Amino acid sequence: MIDLESLPHLPGCYLFRDEEGIVLYVGKAKDLKKRVSSYFQKRNHDPKTASLVQAARGLDFIVTNTEVEALLLENTLIKKHWPRYNISLKDSKRYACIHITEEKFPRIRLARKKTEGGNFFGPFVSARERDYIYEVVRKTFQLRTCKNMPKRACLRYHITACSGPCIGNISEEEYGEKVKRAVSVLKGNIRELIESLEKDMRELAAKQQFEQAMELRDEIAALENLQEKQNVERQKKHDEDILNYIVRDDTVYLMLFKVYKGTLEDKQDYVFAFGEAFLEEFLVQYYSENEPPEELILPEPLDASLEEFLAHVKGKKVKVTVPKQGEKKELLDLAGKNVEIGFFGDRKKLEALQQKLSLPKLPNVIECFDISHLSGTSTVGSMVQFRGGRPDKHNYRRFKIQSVEGIDDFASIAEVVHRRYSRLLEDGHELPDLIIIDGGKGQLSAAFHELRKLNLRVPIISIAKREEEIYVPGLKAPLPIKKDEKASLFVQEIRDEAHRFAITYNRLLRQKSLLT
Template sequence: MIDRARIPEDPGCYLFSDSEGAVIYVGKAKNLKKRVSSYFQKRDLDAKTRRMVETAVSVDFIVTDTEVEALLLENTLIKKHRPKFNIDLKDSKGYAYIRVTDEPFPRIHISRTMTGTGSFYGPFVSARERDEVLRLLKTTFRLRSCRQLPKRACLRSHIGSCSAPCIGKITEEEYGERVRRAEAVLKGDIVGLIQHLRVEMAERAAGDEFEKALELRDQIAALERLTERQNVQRQKTYDEDVINYIVSEGTVYLMLFNVHTGMLAEKHEFVFEYAEGFLEEFLARYYAEREPPKELILPEPVDESIAGYLTHLRGNRVRTTVPQRGEKKKLLDLVRKNIEIGFFGDRIKLEALRELLNLSKIPTVIECFDISHLAGTAMVGSMVQFRDGRPDKRNYRRFRIRSVKGIDDFAAMAEVVRRRYARQKDEGRELPDLIVIDGGKGQLSAATAELGNLGLVIPIIGIAKREEEIYVPGESDPLPLNRREKASLFIQEIRDEAHRFALAYHKTLRKKAMVS
């Protein structure tokens, strides 16, 4: 059973594995949680994806800082694992070139072969990266892509993505300069081109050519986005291992990234009891069974004897680095971020919630209620329970509303809260640390009143759907909280699960009613 609750909402890559531990699919996402969850929520999956979901028994993930980084990492992981459900790029389609033609107004396009005149750049192993580079060059420098110059301006000209040499809106000399800039990018001289454009932009602005200066500014911005490269794909000719850790309550949570010739190849996780000098002991034991890399990036210095020992194992010098800034520090921070999310994601959410609501303790058990109906018919209630930050489906409950006629969400909410906690109280069962009500002040007031009638004092909040505002009893205004903060996102996650569960029960009752 794949545990989706632990998956973060960060960008990154996800890896589905089968029962034997083999990676069967690698994907990237701007929001890992939403993307992975979508596989299990959609009913109209194509046959291949459906087989992949049925085969997958576990999912792993690697968090990145940006979606671009995730895309680059995805290519690396696919090359490493060769998952059977990813697209096979063995055919020539995956290895096309970008061609700049030899014409008075050259065009830029994809070429499968190096035939014909002009310049060819590539080949590009990743079709996605190739297409993104081509798109950026065409729109940034407004180059034509049409096979023949038309007699009148095309749609690309009207939307401003082509300089329209077909109707004489640009001279051959000006167009040629744009082509030379595009070729500089394809040759890899992006930094030099940006410096040149900055100088020209300043000169244009000084000469009151503000329109030209603005165009150059946009080109610079686009090129800077293109130069955004993942921390794990760097121009290195040697291997590195990046190690970071967090110590919590006497336990060490350590993660190691293998970076081979500048590209992240694998991550490893370790959990063990804390002891003084644990990092040096770990290095000695870990590399006793495998060849050390040329460089180790660490969060703290280690004894020189460790570097000497690793050098002996490798047969040539092993360098240990403790970076304070730059790319290596970003890599170190990225490993720590993965530790925090992988091992402490749930605890961080709970701690943020405790702090937001000023609770006396971390809300280990949270129960959330929702009401679902269609114009007052088939009215049902749901209760979901989160334990230690994750759904505990064994303790989900659903209710058919008995005492309410017509549309009265407040009375329906009061009924399910009363039924749930009257029974828990009478039978001496566990009570939650926090109650979440799906609704605004009205639903919250109804639920709070029922708790009072039962003589129970339990922290309770309400979340209004429209603006994701969070209310507490006795306050007319919502809490001053950004809806993208950790605590707010966690409450939304709990509410969404309660809503899903209620809606599923409501649909079941409607189907039964239709059949009968």
């Protein structure tokens, strides 16, 4: 089930997922909560949107600082996941960049693919802004646009829109200076260039070279206007990972942003127990399986030994940055904001569940069981674990039923519950704060008796389909919890994940059986 209450009133991107976890649709929003809620409040959807709402079983989101950042991220996520409901964006085009070619007399052009040499600036999220900047830079510095230089002057030269390198009107050195200034502007160094041009203009005026001084004056005026309107995404030649975290109640909530060539493409989140060297342990484990980026942006410095480890894995030195201000600090803060909103929005679900079930403590670790079979064959059990309100897939477990013949969900539940918790007791591992059984009173009773046999006093409930009724041991009637309340929606979310995981394993066994 989709919990709308955890969504913030902030800009960002949202991803609808099906029961398999596959991304169905990626959208951007100025206000995530309002936008996503609108899908479930309206009744007169068009056929495509109605189909999407019916198929959606899960929701993920990434908070951004602005709606423009959300637009860029949306485009990147669509290209990554190719959701089937984003049909209007399946043309594989990217936002256009401004390209300064790599030639004797470089030309300026618009490009969507970076297949040639030279300098690329963008992508621009606004076609109007892109075209405005392109025209200002082209006209201000009189750069050529022709693919092949003609042997005689064209109309652009006669209207002073091109400096005429084709007819030898400007030397290669002079043209190169114009290109350098254009590149400087497109990199965002407008103020520095304006100050330099103002100095040159004053010197020319002092020498009474008024015509050249007036040319610089016009350039300065155009650049000052451009400075107010420019809106371009900074391009980088390397990848970055941005990592931030919050430690609360002896638990680490960590967010990792993957930034490729200046564009935020993905986020990964983790929850684990706090330890003195938790950051070092995480980095070693993560980058043992994933290639380190060119630059790692962190909230605190690393020991030299850990930097050497990263360099060893990468094959060259990894730059470790602890920013105090500027754009990188903003990215670090954005990751922190996503930690706060993403994880502690989940904490509200835990608190609601604790209150409704009258639990002695916050159910930080929840385990849920489900049984799946096809007409009594390939019967399997699944167990999913939620930690801190989020799926902890590292601790998912699946069981092939061994002691039950035919269709007997009660006995199957009893078997997997016994196998799970007898193993935890034997190994001395932690027990969950809450156990959820997919089913009604019968499945709950079978699981509860197995816990009693093991002398365990772990809180346990079950959730029955159709009316989404929640049962506890000892009570004949379900608890008075409405199925659209936050606590019930959270239990439904966990149950749906266990159901998905069980069905996936059941299909796998059936495929193996057919192949055999």
